[in-house]
Structures are given as structure tokens and as C-alpha cells.
Amino acid sequence: MNHELIERSAAETAAAVNGGTISAVEVTRATLEHVHGVDREVGAYLTVLEDLAMERAADVDRRVAAGETLPLAGVPLAVKDNMCLRGTRTTCASRILEHWVAPYTATAVARAIDAGAIPIGKANCDEFAMGSSCENSALGVTRNPYDLTRVPGGSSGGSSAAVAAREAAIGLGSDTGGSIREPAAFCNLVGFKPTYGRVSRYGLIAFASSLDQIGPLTRNAGAVGSTSLDREVEPTAPALREDLRGLKIGLVREFDTAALGTLSSGLYQKAYDDLTKLGAEIVDVSLPTADYGLATYYLIAPAECSSNLARFDGVRYGLRVPGEDVRAMYDNTRAAGFGPEVKRRILIGTYALSSGYYDAYYVRAQKARTLIARDFEKAFADCDLIACPAASCAAFTFNAKSDPYSMYLMDYYTIPMSLAGLPALSVPCGWTDVEGGESPLPIGLQLCGPLFSERLLLGAAHAYESATGHARAHRPAVAART
């Protein structure tokens, strides 16, 4: 087993494959071998794409031999299983799509593959991306590579676990309220949610259309910029920098540090101090409405989901459970096909859109959303970036958050940015010891910028992680197990 190959960052692999010092086929074979060795424990993938991966790798080698330079040449990619990939099972980790084979490929996935990435597998997630721990998957358990008794975060938990366990160099995730940033924090990764709309959603199975956004999870910020998921707008390649001089970074006055629970706020104080050491000026900013983020989100997202998930009706594809008539067939199919959290959100959303409640819930939530976005706009008049925790705690043990509200609180810090459509990322910012834990657990710092400030954001994250080196402090034991 060549561990050196699976340890490489995306940029290193692409450079080596483009330079001809190693072939995509070799990288892919090593990755698949590693996946076979560890994924029984980690459970990152719902489907391993052995044949497709080898076929794509051979194709990349041919293209490189023909003189092409591919930005993601031979880079092993984990694709969250809510993105369509033609000819492969695409399940959303739901019974209702358990055997559904996508007839087309999502735009972002197609672009990554066209750029030379090798799809290793379809990664587990919370059912229809609804959850913060991957525990809502109906099709498999994913464990945190840093502590197998703990969750990998969610909903993009399979992608985060795959990258952390070196089963891929880049994971594609989708973030609706924090579903990239929180699992990145739990798995010692950089998780990046671009500006809403920057990356095509075509082929991403919708949870909440006005919030969903595809983005990458990687082991370092430098690699994020090289994914080039979208070619229509200016490149996201970060303006790489060594320090943060000249940047004003805002700390949000209203963010409730009590939401951090058992997690020491001192760890974040240390992170903010590091930002200062790197030359940033820390300023105090105010987001008076940010505290309403959670309530706002849990009206808008379920409302959209109730409509988006109506199409899973047993008529055209996916699970069908027969019934006496078509109504009974709908009922039986949806009752058997959707898990409890999905059903809960469909019910909440249906209620919020119902005649008589629409104005009180949906319309008010939309107004609150506008106010939240305006608060950010005002705050960015006084600072370049905002820093805050990426999640309310470190990775927790299975079944620790059994009541929905405590799970929803995981996204307390990430949801306001989602509502405002802003680009945000999580970057490793330290480790916390847990009693009886296998090893210390990573925590993440969230950085957020104004709309379309990706270059600045990634550059700052890169400077921070290069200087602090938190991500490199520990490796998951499971990564060395093959």
C-alpha cells in the first residue's frame, strides 16, 4: 500500500499526474485499495464506483499523454449521493431512491470529472441532506475517522469522512444551512460553501432550492480553489497570501456563545488571537437579527422541501408501494420511502405554506431573511470578513442529539450566512480533548465574506491554516490502517 499517494493533496496529485511522474490509474488503484481496506469501518460510501473510477483514470492518462493539462488530473473525488451521476445509483440516502439510477450527470459533477477528477464513490449523507450528523441516512452508518464512536457531521458526512480517511482528496458536498461547514469542522477539513448560485445546482437533488449550494471539502484551503466547479464566473482560485495584514475581521456581538455548550469558547478566543497575530484587525460588528436565523431557516427550508419532495410519488421512478388507488399508492410509497426527519420537515413546510398560516409563517420568515441579509450588508461596511465558530460543538457520539431541536442548534452559526446567500467556509482551528475519547477532536473556525468574495475568503483561510498548521497536528488512525 502506497500511503504517500493517498496522503497527497488534490494540488499535489494533479501536478504529479500532469507532470507524468505518476499515472491517474496508479492513484486511483491505490485509493480504491485503501477504500476497500477502511470503508467497512468508516462507511463513507454508499456506492464505490470501481469500474467507472478506473475507466475515468485511464481516460485522464490518455488526455494527459495527449498534451492536456487538467486542473484536477487524477484527483480522487467523493460525490455526495444527492448529486446525479449518469449510470450510477443516486439515492439521497433514502429508501425512496434506494435503487434509482441517474440518467444524467449533475453539472458540477460533470465539470469536476471533465477537469480530471476521478469519482471514487457516492458518499453517504443525511436523507435528502436533512440533518447534521449523517445519522438520518436510511442506507448506512458513517463514522468519524478521528473517533469511530462519533458522527462525521452532516449532512455531507460521507464526503467529510471520505476525505478525512484519505478515501478521496476532495469531497463534493452540498450546504443548505451548514451541511458542508459543520462536517468539515468535525473532520478536520476545509469545507467551503460558495455564494448562493455560483455553482450550478442542476443535478443536485433539491432540499431547499433557495439555499442549496454545492461546494468542496478538502484537507487544505489551497486545494479548494483548484476545483473550478464553475466556469461561468471569475475563477475562484484564491489570491493566496501569507498573512492577513490590512484585513478587518468582524466578530459578531450577538452570537450566543452559550450555544457552544461544552465546547470551550477559549479555543475560539485563541483562533481570533491568531488572526490578529497574522495582521488582521479584529473589529466588533453587529448582526441584530442573526439570532432569528434558526427560526427563519426552519420555516423556509421545510416549506421549499415540502414542495420539492412532492415528486417522489411512486409514479415515474423510485420506490412504489402499491395501494387500492392512486392516492393510497402515494400514501404507502411516501410512508415507506421517507424517514422520520424528512417527514417532519415535509409536515412543517406544508403547514407553513397552508392557507391561513402562510402570512404568519412563510411570509414573515422571508421578511426576516431579508433583514438578516441587510444586517450582513451593514456589517460588511465595517469589516472584510466575519469570523465565528463553524459548529456548536465538536463531533458527538451516535444518538447524542436525539431530540430534533438540539440537532438543529448545530447549525446556529452557519444558518445566517446561508439565509443571506453568502460565501463561507470552515477551516480547522484547533483540537479539543474529550473525556474517554480515542483522540482529540478537531474544531472549525468559520469565515464568511460578502457576496462573491470567494478569492478573498479562500486566501485568508489559506494564510490562517498555513500559519497555524492545526489541520496537520493529527491524522486519523484509520487512515493508516491499510
Add this chain to the structure above:
Amino acid sequence: MSVRYEAVIGMECHVELKTATKMFCGCRNEFGGEPNTRICPVCLAFPGALPVPNERAIEHMLRAGVALGATIPEFSKFDRKNYFYPDMPKDYQISQYDMPLVSGGIVRYWLEDGTMHECRLTRIHLEEDTGKSTHAGSGDGRIAGSSYSLVDFNRAGVPLMECVSEPDLRSADEAVAFLESLRRTLLALGVSDVKMEEGSLRCDANVSIRAPGSTTLGAKTEIKNMNSFRSVHRAIESEIARQIALVEAGERIVQETRGWDEHNGVTHSMRSKEEAHDYRYFPDPDLVPLEIARDRIDRVTAEMPGLPAHRFERYTGEYALGVAVATQIIDNPALADYFDDVVARSKNPAQSSNFVVGELSRLANEHNVAVADSQVKAADLAELVGLVESKRINSKIAKELLTRMWAGGGSPAAIVEREGLAQTSDPAAIEKFVDEVLAANLDGVANYRAGKTNVLGFLVGQVMKASRGKADPARVNELVKKKLST
């Protein structure tokens, strides 16, 4: 209808727009075809598929709005109408709820007596059509008792314009005239085929009755399943009669949806409208709002074609054409454009209309070619009208000429010149033909003089024939009569 009651009718029309592709995907928009051959992940609502609006369909909406004198708001949006139905792939329909593309407007329509009327429109909005279900195993095609259903999604996602009128119509005649006028307008704009038989025009009628002069509205019924203008007429008449009978019998009219039974000529209550639907409308988060620039409306306005109601007023007013002839021309927008062109040149609407709806239309039907596409250019027809008007040729020659123009095209004056077809009024020339004919038909002359005056027509015909049609028929008639009575 009884003078004790007044009917109050409003129409809801669904019109499929004529576009190359469907409303939100690239599938072809065509009628019929093998089931499920014009489908894709978007119009089948496959997981992850997203809509992209069809700009042409939006343009059609703007054109319809401007033509009907409606307001085009600067801001409009798409909403989702949520309900489960097997032929609706997403289980919601992309439609428009509170901010339609077109607001208000007026349909001006005329009745057979030539009077012009107006019906206000509430709104026109853009949405997508559903697929079609076929229920099998029940014998009568109904869902009740069927053992399975088949769905054809070829129609799913076809752009659909919904046009809702105010309750301004007062009779079945008015309702049909309204529909005809709306149909003519949309045809003139080229935004739809507007064929009821192919379902590109579908309509429902809301019918109620009240005392004449009353300003309140009675309980209404919504009539569905009308498949032709004739069935719209029959259904409304039947429903008005049913409602009057109920009221006369002291019964209450129930607000409900009723289906028209074409075979038995009655409306019947449709399955108790499954409570009131709550469609949970909300703005579609997959589609950005539409902002319509003023200069775009100005452009659409500047490009408006001739519209039926304007034409009708001009034809029956200034041109003094009959209602039937005017309507016949207007019903064919390309023909009306052609007619307008001819009249602009000939300045003789009556004679122009004679040719256009008469001989020229006959030739067009016979050869199955549209008049506007034929070799008879408007300028040539106008010239022909001029030749008849100036009595250079008579109507018989004109007919012949038209046949030749149809076959080979060209200027009729040139043909007349080349072949010496000009009508002759020269008395000496005509007298020569008359004398020859009378000399050759002594029996006829004798018979006439014996009182069998009906031979006159034959003799005149012979003279015309001898002149190869060029003689002025009036002069011939006069001269033959004169010679016979001397």
C-alpha cells in the same frame, strides 16, 4: 331566455402557446406524437432537474397583453401550485399566482348583427401544461372502476396561457363570440394555433343567473368538458335553462363544478369537488422574478399586426362590407393582411373583397395554397380591380384573367394588352357581332318574335361568345333586344 332572468357568464381559457420547445426544457412542443417521446429529465421532474424559462413564451404573453390593451407590470414572478396528480410530474405546477405577466385587458367581440361589445379580462398568466392520463379497464375511459392508468407526458411542460375574464357576458351567443374574437386575436398574433379539437384552446364557463338590472351575482357553476364552440354554446344554454328551472321551482343553485355531457346535451355535477383545494402557492425558488423593461413593451407595441376588432370596425364602417364577408376575411389573418394590401392599392374595398372571398379563395381552396402564398400578388389583384372598375374588362374576363394570374402570375393589364382582351363598347363592332348571330339563328329570331322571349339569353350569349367575351354585355343585351323588336 326569459326576460325575468339575466345570465352572467365569465370564461376561463387555457391556450397552449406556439413555441419550438416546452416552457422549461428543450423538448419539442408539438401536438400528439407517440406517447412519451418528447420528454426529458426536466419535464418528467427527475430528481435534480431544474427549469429554464422559455423566452419566446414570455414574448407571446407580452404580445397578447399589448394586443388586448392590458397592463404589463414591470415585475412578475412564477409560483408553485402544489397538488398531487399523476399526470403532473413535479406534483406542483409552475404557474403565476398574485403577480401575473398580464393584468386586465379587454376582448372586443362582435355579434352576427355587427354590433361590437366588450368583455373585460381579469388577468392572463403563464403556466405549464400537464401530461395526459388514459384510464384503462373500466370500459368507458373513466377513472372510476379502471384497473390501471397510462400517462403520456408529451404535453407536460408545454407553455400554457390562462386567460380569465370578468363576468361581463350575458348569453351563450356572447360567450361564443367572445371566444371567437379571442381566438382570432391570438391567431393574428401567431402566439397559438388555438385549436379546440387539439386542445390548444380549452375553456370553462362560469354561469349564474339573476334578475335583470341586479348588480349582485348569483351562485355560479363552473362548466367543464366543452370541446368545441358549438358545445360551449349548447352547454351554456342548457345550464342557464337548468338554473332558471331550479329557481322557478323554488330551489337553490349549488355552487359547484359541472361537466358538459355532449351526448345527452346536459350538464351534470362532477365528483363533489374533493373539498376546497389548498394549493399552497409560493414563489418558485428555482426561477428568478421577471422584470419587463418598458422599451421591450414599446417594441412589442410597435410590432403589433392588424388586430381583428380594429379590422372589423374598418371593414364594416369605412369599407361598408357585410358582417359575414368582413368576418370571413378577418378569420384568416394572412388573408386579411393580403386584403388590406390590395385595398391600400386599389382603393376599392367592395370589388377587392369580391375577388378575395370569391374567385381567389375558390382557387386557393382548389389548389390548397394560401392566397397570400399564391402567385397572385396584392399589387396584381389591385390592378385587376382597377381594370374592372374602369370597365376595361368585364367580370367574366376578370375571372378568366384571375385563373391565368393564379397559374402564371404577372400583371393583368399586361395580359389584357398582349391578348387584346379589353372590353369593347364600340357600337359598330358590337352591331357586327349581333347581325352575324341573328343571321345564323333565324329559328331563334322567329321564336322570339312568336313570344318565346326566353331565347334572348341564348342569343346574347352567342354574341358574347362571338366577341370572345370582350363585348360589353349591357350594350349587347340592349342591341339584340332592339334588333329583335324591329
